[in-house]
Amino acid sequence: IQVVEQTEPNMPICSNEPTLESNNGTEKATLVMLVRNREIREALSSMRSVEDRFNRKFHYPWTFLNDKPFTKDFIEYTTGMASGPVEYQVIPKEAWSIPKSINTTIVKQEMAEMTRQNIIYGGSLSYRHMCRFNSGFFYNMEVMKKYDWYWRVEPGIELYCDIEYDPFTFMRTNNKIYGFVITMYEFEATIKTLWSRTKEFEIDGNYNLCHFWSNFEIASLNFYRSEAYTKYFEFLDSAGGFFYERWGDAPVHSLGVGLFAPKDKIHHFADFGYSHPPCSRCPQDDESHKSGRCYCNRAVNFDTNSYSCMPRWWDGMLNSIDNLCGILY
Ligand code: GDP
Ligand code: MN
Numbered sequence: 001i002q003v004v005e006q007t008e009p010n011m012p013i014c015s016n017e018p019t020l021e022s023n024n025g026t027e028k029a030t031l032v033m034l035v036r037n038r039e040i041r042e043a044l045s046s047m048r049s050v051e052d053r054f055n056r057k058f059h060y061p062w063t064f065l066n067d068k069p070f071t072k073d074f075i076e077y078t079t080g081m082a083s084g085p086v087e088y089q090v091i092p093k094e095a096w097s098i099p100k101s102i103n104t105t106i107v108k109q110e111m112a113e114m115t116r117q118n119i120i121y122g123g124s125l126s127y128r129h130m131c132r133f134n135s136g137f138f139y140n141m142e143v144m145k146k147y148d149w150y151w152r153v154e155p156g157i158e159l160y161c162d163i164e165y166d167p168f169t170f171m172r173t174n175n176k177i178y179g180f181v182i183t184m185y186e187f188e189a190t191i192k193t194l195w196s197r198t199k200e201f202e203i204d205g206n207y208n209l210c211h212f213w214s215n216f217e218i219a220s221l222n223f224y225r226s227e228a229y230t231k232y233f234e235f236l237d238s239a240g241g242f243f244y245e246r247w248g249d250a251p252v253h254s255l256g257v258g259l260f261a262p263k264d265k266i267h268h269f270a271d272f273g274y275s276h277p278p279c280s281r282c283p284q285d286d287e288s289h290k291s292g293r294c295y296c297n298r299a300v301n302f303d304t305n306s307y308s309c310m311p312r313w314w315d316g317m318l319n320s321i322d323n324l325c326g327i328l329y
Pocket of ligand 1: 033
């Protein structure tokens with residue numbers, strides 16, 4: 001056994017004091033998680049990962065949202081895991097309920113039909129509330145108002161690489177509004193009329209179903225608060241497709257970004273290793289692996305899966321196609 005002599009014997013070995021490398025984050029930004037009490041284990045493992053790989057050096061605040069009050073355990077354990085301030089908000093009823101204009105008999109019929117067709121989450125009403133909330137409400141919650149930027153974290157995710165810089169600062173200084181790690185095709189059966197509704201609002205062409213996988217997002221809150229996006233959401237919402245169909249927040253965010261932001265304001269975090277089962281991606285450059293920054297398997301990478309939209313994204317970069325992700329090919 002080799003004993004390594006401590007060079008500075010008076011230094012405490014364990015300390016919660018910020019170390020020299022600590023560099024508190026300076027952006028008006030929060031890590032935000034919409035989550036259910038019963039997902040506490042998965043919530044804590046996501047937090048552990050984000051703290052270890054990134055936030056222990058930046059101490060950004062965590063914001064937890066829930067349609068039900070958080071339990072004492074949930075609050076205590078997540079507060080304990082956070083290296084920054086923590087806030088909890090129960091979502092107000094109007095942001096998590098069926099609007100009066102919706103015919104609930106039809107919603108029930110459609111949910112039963114989608115269940116028969118085995119469409120993922122097709123029979124779930126709570127999933128519909130979640131998608132609508134993430135599409136049109138989260139950025140206006142009281143606890144979110146003080147922030148300009150958010151990083152969406154979901155229960156059960158994992159970051160595979162150390163993030164040595166502040167991605168919020170990166171977004172601001174590079175004039176970006178939306179950052180993603182994985183992009184893929186949506187199940188058409190869940191958004192049958194989303195594109196036709198979108199075309200009525202704005203534009204012509206075709207939608208190739210590509211969307212940024214919204215369980216990871218680092219993005220601008222003010223983008224969603226803009227008049228353009230707000231009107232777009234209200235127009236979609238008035239068609240009822242969040243309930244009659246099962247419009248996901250990922251295609252809605254992606255179409256919104258595609259319609260109202262030039263492509264150069266979108267950022268692919270190619271240096272992030274990320275997993276949200278069943279998909280993951282891993283940085284492909286040598287340095288990320290030789291430096292010890294990442295521990296993922298380079299060969300396991302959704303970017304080159306046939307369901308990934310990355311080839312279209314790279315094509316769009318090369319050919320300077322203006323419409324994001326080939327939404328309008
Ligand atoms: P998936 O990633 O599409 O399989 O869907 P998830 O089950 O992960 O849900 C997406 C996000 O919304 C996760 O952060 C969930 O914790 C959260 N979520 C989903 N349904 C509910 C719900 O009914 N209540 C609350 N509070 N959060 C929910
Ligand atoms: Mn999820």
